[in-house]
Amino acid sequence: MLIVSAFVIGLVFGLGILLSGMANPAKVLNFFDIAGTWDPSLAFVMGGALTVTAIGYQILFRKGGAPLLAPRYLVPTRKDIDLKLTGGAAVFGIGWGLSGFCPGGLVPALGLGQSEPWIAFAAIVAGMLAARAIGTLQRQPKLMHSKLASGK
Template identity: 60%
Template sequence: MKSILLAGLTGLVFGTGIVLSGMANPAVVLGFFDVAGAWDPSLAFVMASALLVTAIGYRVVLRRPAPVLDTRFHLPAKRKVDRSLFAGAAIFGVGWGIAGFCPGGAIPALGLGESSAWIFVASMLAGIAIARMARRSLAAARPQTA
């Protein structure tokens, strides 16, 4: 129960930060990408602040032997930039530039009643399902090595 409450509180703090920073508003995000028009640099300040907080947070938290609510840290094992990572990042960036939403901004926007956020989240979930099916299909079609 403690972990559920802590996860809810963390989500509430994150969502509040996203909404207060304007990142739940696709016009702000799209304004950042409009470098030839009415450019809005506020996204750069939000990102820089997030990177600073994350860098400090990781240094402090990873000094601990384990997280508060788990027995070990679950950090990515892969350190190599591969085709899958590059393709996923490119798709993410194109989608963010077209829609003005990323998952972190769209989910809090659901609570604001943004109809475009509902469409984005539904599309995102469909894309996740399709990608998982494609990955399973490709893995099954790959010849097994002994």
């Protein structure tokens, strides 16, 4: 049932992205072109999503209880802002601004038979692999130090 609900939610989200035109990178890039062919429709899509989410969270947390298909809600608890978060956000924003694709609009666009979404998808995967490799390299000195300190 969990997989079926995830599929239905993803389908509704993807259809919303396609119907709103957010799978079209030109439409997204026009939002960033304030001095030229500015298109405010992305702001309306985001505003609508934020409004629905804010209302949903208010209802959800006032009501209490457990989710229907999980033992508990998975709510982030970290509140710190670190280099990993800001760096990732910056790379995400730069990639979105250059390509016009964010992951939400990219996935539905993969099925449209164009090469650009696949290039953007490959770049996202390469970025994820690079971030994982950097994280592994950063952890290795700590692992070596802890092994040396413990005498193993």
